[in-house]
Amino acid sequence: MFALATPALAATNASDTTRADVTATQDITVIAHALPLAPSSTPLDVTQPTSVIQSGFIANNIAPLASIDDIIKFQPSVWSENPNGPGIGKAETMAIRGFQDGQYNVTFDGIPFGDSQDLHHTTSSLFIAHALQQAQIDRGPGSASTIGKATFGGTVGFLSKDPLEHFDIDTYGTVGSYDTLSGGGRVDTGNIGGFRMYVEGQHEKTDGYLTGSNEHRDNLIGKAIYEISPTTKLTAMASWNREYQNTTQGATLQQYAQYGDNYGLCDNKAAMCYYGYQPSRYSTDFEYLRLQTSVGPVQIDNQVYHNGFTHKYTESSDASDDNIADNGVTFYSPTTIGKKVATYSSDIKGKYTNAVVSSWGDTLRFQASTAWADIKWGVWFDSQHDSRYSETVDITQSSTPVTGKTGTAYSYNYADLGTTWQPYLEVDFHPVSGLTINPGIKYTNYKRDLHATLNKKGPNGYTSIDYDAWQPSIAANYRITNGWSAYAQVARGFLAPPIAVFQVDDPTELKPELTWNYQIGTVVHGRRWSLSADAYYIDFSNSLSAQTTIVDGTSESSYVNAGGAIYKGLEFEGQYVLAKGLSLYGNATLNSAKYKDTGARLEEAPKWTAATGIIYEDKHGPFGSLIGKWVGPRYGNDNGNVAMGAGYLDGNVAVAAGTIDDPTSRIGTTFSADLAFGWHFEHVAGLLHQLTASVKIGNLFNSHAVTDYAGTQSAVQSGQQAAYNLYWRQPGRSVFFNIETHF
DSSP states (O other): OOOOOGGGGGOOOGGGOOHHHHHHHHHHHHHHHHGGGSSOBOOTTOSSOEEEEOHHHHHHHSOTTOOHHHHHTTSTTEEEEOTTOTTSSOOSEEEETTBOTTSSEEEETTEEOOOTTTSOOOGGGSOOGGGEEEEEEEOSOOOTTOOOSOGGGOEEEEEEOOOOSSOEEEEEEEEETTTEEEEEEEEEOOOBTTEEEEEEEEEEEEOOSSTTOOEEEEEEEEEEEEEEETTEEEEEEEEEEEEEEEOOOOBOHHHHHHHOTTOOOBOOTTSTTBGGGOEEEEEEEEEEEEEEEEETTEEEEEEEEEEEEEEEEEEESOTTOOOGGGOOEEEEOSSSTTOEEEEETTOOEEEEEEEEEEEEEEEEEEEEEOSSEEEEEEEEEEEEEEEEEEEEEEGGGTTEEOOOTTSOSEEEEEEEEEEEEEEEEEEEEOOSTTEEEEEEEEEEEEEEEEEEEEOSSSOOEEEEEEEEEEEEEEEEEEEEETTEEEEEEEEEEEEOOOGGGGGSSOGGGOOOEEEEEEEEEEEEEOSSEEEEEEEEEEEEESOEEEEEEEETTEEEEEEEEOOOEEEEEEEEEEEEEEETTEEEEEEEEEEEEEETTTOOBOTTOOSEEEEEEEEEEOTTSEEEEEEEEEEOOEESOOGGGOOOOTTEEETTEEEOTTOOSOGGGEEOOEEEEEEEEEEEEEEEETTEEEEEEEEEEESTTOOOOEEEEEEEOTTOOTTOHHHHEEEEEOOOOEEEEEEEEEO
């Protein structure tokens, strides 16, 4: 799926080679050498808008400790926001064309994964940049063989590095802003009788940009490949990640003015915002065993996997609240429902939550080729087990459980099983030279079984609902010339509702999200330049919008069908080689995401994005880049397509009844630039055969602009919305010094 290596773009058919073909091939090779260093590039043989981020860019421009959101942030129509600093803490926003995390697919070595509740991803608890070989962003549902639970929003795919063919010891370290210190190492065995493997470990600790938001993280990953025969290969991979952080919820504009732009949590033990009341612990693991072989003309690829996610955390009722007048805990009788037992006006109310998710699955793929077509078929199976509970606690009294009005301290307590079956069939037809037509069909069946001892608002006991859909697709790619192609795609997308739909009165009333995706585009690779352009139109039905449910004073999310929506836009990406090793890069997009009935804009959907930069590399000497990214205006909240009532304020200006877009959550255009430079040293001394030293500067111009809406404080008073709105700001300038050695 991700084997779209840039050098292959220059390949020609030797039997058809002419003088013109040779010249064209040489021309393409010039740009091909530059493409791996750019933030992303588009291959010629794609059937949907695609951006490939190769290892050269990741190594030269992304700090080794960075998370996945830092790797993809410069790509077309992509917007990510990490308020605690690059690679530090989780990304609060990671959107593609306005589709939010959980509405698009994320894969690791071809395996889809995500949280069982709503498919979101805690970016900082996953894989670090140093362990990754390549990333690919498919801004479309893909073909029938593109597996996953949310492919209609696109797919963000990551590939881990393979073991080297030679013995190598790789050490690396980073020091820099926010008292950040990290280090790691990797050992490769080299090829020993067809067997090769590596083991890598990394540790990082930092105070983070936001006050009180310290973090420490450990990552381990190992991968082994055994070439059993020329046609059979066995691959095993295992990773383990552990993270601790103090979780922030954003801050009001008044708090930023009072405490500073880097305010996150306070150091006042008497207030709910105290950092010590917000500990969060993550643990993840990912393992697979993959067999690739062939039987006659049929190629077989079977991947059995497991991934786990554990999140244990305590947090106050509102980590953004610095007003001690909002404190207070009331205990109720567990036997006489509704009877107050005691009230402690200065105590800190909070919750303790424990979530354990474990997924087991198998991807089984077959492919057979004939003179006129490549036939692909297979099936994906995934069984995801989820057990979680949350209980109200009195943090002041050593997190003693607080019995509420209902006679229990629990807000919810349930076990959930999500089962996915996804068979598919697709054919790549080659009716004439240069033309590939790719029809396909995929069937998705998703069943959720919920065993709720205590649900948030929905029914307790056992509930089971099946969601299914046929997902036809057809795409074509035509190679107009050796370096110019055009493509088109029509495909249906599907996403089953998240667990929150089971936490409303009647979950059977909610329907799965469906889309029809229409896309056209073209890709050109000239001698010194490359350009890609595309247009998309996505008809989105049954769009789900988050609503808030209050359970014993604690806010929890649930969902409603907010009707249909239309996503549409134009995207451009290009690169121009100025001289050997030196090139310009840029992309620009126009994006629209609006509800059909009202024209209200969907939340977190910028009107436009753009990026530009200059990149240089001498593989045996200096390298550097300066890249900037603009994100156009957007709304942080869309009110679920529901009109507001009169008196909803934006500052001191009244909002008329019937207003749809929330003016208090509007965010203006923001800009940030990153600078990276360094030097490759070779044959340094003795066993040290390579050393790379670099500096990575994030947010070069030190912008502190408000970048996102983060919700509303729980103490909000009627008619005073704006004063209690929470926001995120850009983290200030950061400087990280990196060194990497190979022995």
